[in-house]
Amino acid sequence: MSPFTVTLIEWSAxxxxxxxxxxxxxxxxxxxxxxxxxxxxxxxxxxxxxxASLLAQQSIYILMNVVGYFLWKRDERLKELLEAAEKRALQPSQKPAPAPALPAEATR
Known part of the structure; x- marks a missing residue:
């Protein structure tokens, strides 16, 4: 690669x-x-x-970027699911809850 190309790649990076x-x-x-x-x-x-040392470093960084992306997306999905579950739990129910049954001794 020409020095100009390398410099262009480095500045772009x-x-x-x-x-x-x-x-x-x-x-x-x-x-x-x-x-x-x-x-x-x-x-x-x-x-x-x-x-060689920079090649090794960048190889590790590339791997970390791939792993980081997938972990971040997984965490975003889990957060959305949790927020949806919390929203459902906080909404008032549409039908009233049934009255609790009385014990047999209390009805005599």
Missing amino acids: TLLSLVGFWLCIRHRAVCFLFFLVADAGWFASAFAGGH
């Missing part, structure tokens, strides 16, 4: 990382997709430069 951090601060799961693309750019840059 930097900008994508910054957008990813902003989305993470805003609690958006899509931040992991931005981080994934950014880390893929850093991986390509490290590969072009022959930096």
